[in-house]
Amino acid sequence: MVKVTVCGAAGGIGQPLSLLLKLNQNVDELALFDIVNANGVAADLSHICSPAKVTGHQPANKEDKLAITSALTNSDLVIIPAGVPRKPGMTRADLFNINASIIRDLIANVGKTCPNAAILIISNPVNATVPIAAEVLKKLGVFNPKKLFGVTTLDSVRAETFLGELINEPPKSLKGKISVIGGHSGDTIVPLINVNSTISAKSSKITPAQYKEFVHRVQFGGDEVVKAKNGAGSATLSMAYAGYRFAESVLDSVAGGQTNTSVVPETSYVYLPGLPNGEELSKKSLNGATYFSVPVILEKGEIKSFINPFDSLTITENEKQLVSVALNGLDKSIAQGTNFVKGSKI
Ligand SMILES: NC(=O)C1=CN([C@@H]2O[C@H](COP(=O)(O)OP(=O)(O)OC[C@H]3O[C@@H](n4cnc5c(N)ncnc54)[C@H](O)[C@@H]3O)[C@@H](O)[C@H]2O)C=CC1
Numbered sequence: 001m002v003k004v005t006v007c008g009a010a011g012g013i014g015q016p017l018s019l020l021l022k023l024n025q026n027v028d029e030l031a032l033f034d035i036v037n038a039n040g041v042a043a044d045l046s047h048i049c050s051p052a053k054v055t056g057h058q059p060a061n062k063e064d065k066l067a068i069t070s071a072l073t074n075s076d077l078v079i080i081p082a083g084v085p086r087k088p089g090m091t092r093a094d095l096f097n098i099n100a101s102i103i104r105d106l107i108a109n110v111g112k113t114c115p116n117a118a119i120l121i122i123s124n125p126v127n128a129t130v131p132i133a134a135e136v137l138k139k140l141g142v143f144n145p146k147k148l149f150g151v152t153t154l155d156s157v158r159a160e161t162f163l164g165e166l167i168n169e170p171p172k173s174l175k176g177k178i179s180v181i182g183g184h185s186g187d188t189i190v191p192l193i194n195v196n197s198t199i200s201a202k203s204s205k206i207t208p209a210q211y212k213e214f215v216h217r218v219q220f221g222g223d224e225v226v227k228a229k230n231g232a233g234s235a236t237l238s239m240a241y242a243g244y245r246f247a248e249s250v251l252d253s254v255a256g257g258q259t260n261t262s263v264v265p266e267t268s269y270v271y272l273p274g275l276p277n278g279e280e281l282s283k284k285s286l287n288g289a290t291y292f293s294v295p296v297i298l299e300k301g302e303i304k305s306f307i308n309p310f311d312s313l314t315i316t317e318n319e320k321q322l323v324s325v326a327l328n329g330l331d332k333s334i335a336q337g338t339n340f341v342k343g344s345k346i
Pocket residue numbers: 007008009010011012013014033034035036081082083084085086095099102106121122123124125126151152153154155184233234235236239
């Protein structure tokens with residue numbers, strides 16, 4: 001019996017993401033929580049003839065705690081795209097003031113109601129909302145770093161698409177041959193092209209100007225969508241696809257039990273000191289950064305190990321430079337998220 005809960009299920013990401021989850025044959029119950037329209041979205045999806053039973057959970061008023069509790073009870077996987085998106089001219093960091101408390105309060109409920117669930121954080125700024133979630137769970141004494149995931153899959157999806165266009169390869173064949181590490185905002189996003197892979201011959205033919213443009217597009221792909229939507233929000237459909245791709249890998253690892261070594265690991269923004277060999281990576285190669293996105297190998301819904309990008313000989317000097325720039329930006333966001341919870345009552 002696998003239960004998945006989506007918090008923010010009636011939003012631009014929440015709705016298409018819930019649709020994709022409804023189609024997943026491994027999901028037995030899909031609980032949709034939102035402060036508006038959760039029941040409507042649940043009624044709509046419940047007519048689809050796939051196995052998952054869909055339930056809607058919408059608080060009657062601000063004091064109503066029953067809706068969130070019923071949505072989370074016995075949940076195995078909680079996915080959170082709740083909160084406000086960007087408008088043109090805003091950075092992801094500008095969302096902190098509103099989204100920080102939304103994440104803090106939702107995670108407090110997760111920690112109290114389903115502390116063993118895997119948690120996927122989509123809400124921005126991911127670089128800070130994941131540290132917020134970790135600190136809340138630590139305060140509650142239920143933090144499991146192997147089960148807290150910042151969703152950065154959209155950066156990988158974009159990198160595969162944009163590199164595929166550039167070297168004329170089907171993006172699908174690039175999965176796993178290009179990894180995007182670091183964080184999820186501007187120059188904290190670092191695409192790595194695996195020069196030992198079969199794409200190397202083609203990607204080495206990219207001119208320096210094309211490479212620069214490719215890196216910039218991966219780092220600022222979110223801005224492209226915000227600009228094009230012109231005030232109507234940020235990426236929703238590509239994010240629903242990316243969020244689903246990550247959720248599916250977690251669900252597959254729950255259903256499959258053992259690690260499937262043929263699966264290409266997805267990348268996620270995680271708390272390194274809580275993972276096997278994570279502290280070593282942090283100290284040796286990341287100036288002590290505690291949160292960083294790395295490809296994660298999953299087993300039974302949690303992180304079994306990760307791929308250390310610096311262990312492979314493929315990381316170039318130029319990519320190392322990008323990492324050092326990323327670390328500066330990450331530091332500030334991590335401190336902001338951590339300090340926010342220190343002053344909060346959970
Ligand atoms: N990690 C990533 O790669 C990406 C993250 N995002 C982020 O995802 C978030 C959501 O984006 P959209 O779906 O476009 O926004 P949206 O405004 O369309 O939907 C957000 C939903 O959250 C709900 N909500 C607000 N407060 C809530 C609470 N306390 N509990 C439950 N639900 C609550 C709203 O009612 C709304 O339905 C934003 O912060 C956005 O920046 C967006 C794209 C990519």
